Amino acid sequence: MFEASNTETCTRASAVPDCVITLSVADVSKAFKQANIHKAAGPDKLPGRVLRACADQRASVFTDIFNLSLPESVIPTCFKQTTIVPVPNNTKLTCINDYRPKALTSVAMKSFEKPVMAHNTIIPETLDPLQFAYHPKKSTDDAISIALHTALSNLDKRNSYVRMLFIDDSSTFNTIVHSKLITKLRTLGLNTSLGNWILDFLTGHPQVVRVGNNTSATLILNTREPQGCMLSPLLYSLFTHDCMTKHDSNTIIKFADDTTVIGLITNNDEGGGQRPGCVVPG
Numbered sequence: 001m002f003e004a005s006n007t008e009t010c011t012r013a014s015a016v017p018d019c020v021i022t023l024s025v026a027d028v029s030k031a032f033k034q035a036n037i038h039k040a041a042g043p044d045k046l047p048g049r050v051l052r053a054c055a056d057q058r059a060s061v062f063t064d065i066f067n068l069s070l071p072e073s074v075i076p077t078c079f080k081q082t083t084i085v086p087v088p089n090n091t092k093l094t095c096i097n098d099y100r101p102k103a104l105t106s107v108a109m110k111s112f113e114k115p116v117m118a119h120n121t122i123i124p125e126t127l128d129p130l131q132f133a134y135h136p137k138k139s140t141d142d143a144i145s146i147a148l149h150t151a152l153s154n155l156d157k158r159n160s161y162v163r164m165l166f167i168d169d170s171s172t173f174n175t176i177v178h179s180k181l182i183t184k185l186r187t188l189g190l191n192t193s194l195g196n197w198i199l200d201f202l203t204g205h206p207q208v209v210r211v212g213n214n215t216s217a218t219l220i221l222n223t224r225e226p227q228g229c230m231l232s233p234l235l236y237s238l239f240t241h242d243c244m245t246k247h248d249s250n251t252i253i254k255f256a257d258d259t260t261v262i263g264l265i266t267n268n269d270e271g272g273g274q275r276p277g278c279v280v281p282g
């Protein structure tokens with residue numbers, strides 16, 4: 001599933017006359033008005049407060065850019081640039097591990113990602129029903145309710161107990177193989193042009209590290225999912241949508257990349273409870 005040293009490349013599929021997403025000026029204006037004014041500007045120096053304050057004035061120009069990007073499956077390089085800055089984890093700093101990297105990316109690109117994510121062709125109807133993210137009628141409250149109901153229903157039975165495993169994957173976005181992700185998206189029914197656009201989104205990211213007034217040389221990244229982007233958690237969710245249990249006594253509940261595995265044990269039958277038995281996506 002994950003290969004940190006993977007060097008496999010992924011190529012675009014041949015263009016076919018399928019459905020291409022088209023954004024309206026209203027879509028873009030709405031996304032700009034939702035821009036977070038408290039987030040730092042990315043390498044393009046365009047802050048969220050400017051996009052929000054001038055949403056109606058800027059929306060038309062950016063709509064033209066976005067609607068050229070989607071059918072051509074090419075994202076302007078200035079939208080893909082990333083600046084990594086170290087942020088202290090605590091007040092007492094003694095070594096490099098006391099810092100965490102923060103990715104500063106284009107606020108305009110985040111606003112571009114929002115209407116693309118909202119488009120109904122990117123979320124397949126066959127998505128795991130126990131994935132509670134990116135669904136207009138589901139939320140974290142639903143995920144918590146299902147987890148509690150599943151556990152408490154089993155505890156109502158005699159001689160029963162529950163095992164719960166809460167999983168926080170480490171560096172999940174950094175280790176996804178692009179070729180496998182794109183193949184899976186095509187299997188899920190994602191149209192070719194959008195699949196090619198996502199492939200371009202995943203590759204060719206110029207990245208620098210900035211510490212104070214010092215900036216490193218630019219490195220072009222063609223592996224992992226981009227940090228600081230809105231699409232990355234969604235793509236991870238689509239990549240792992242078929243990670244399900246093999247035993248009826250187990251349930252896997254997901255919210256984006258947060259996962260809870262519930263094992264229901266009755267009459268001391270640990271057959272499925274000790275071994276969650278997940279079908280791991282390939």
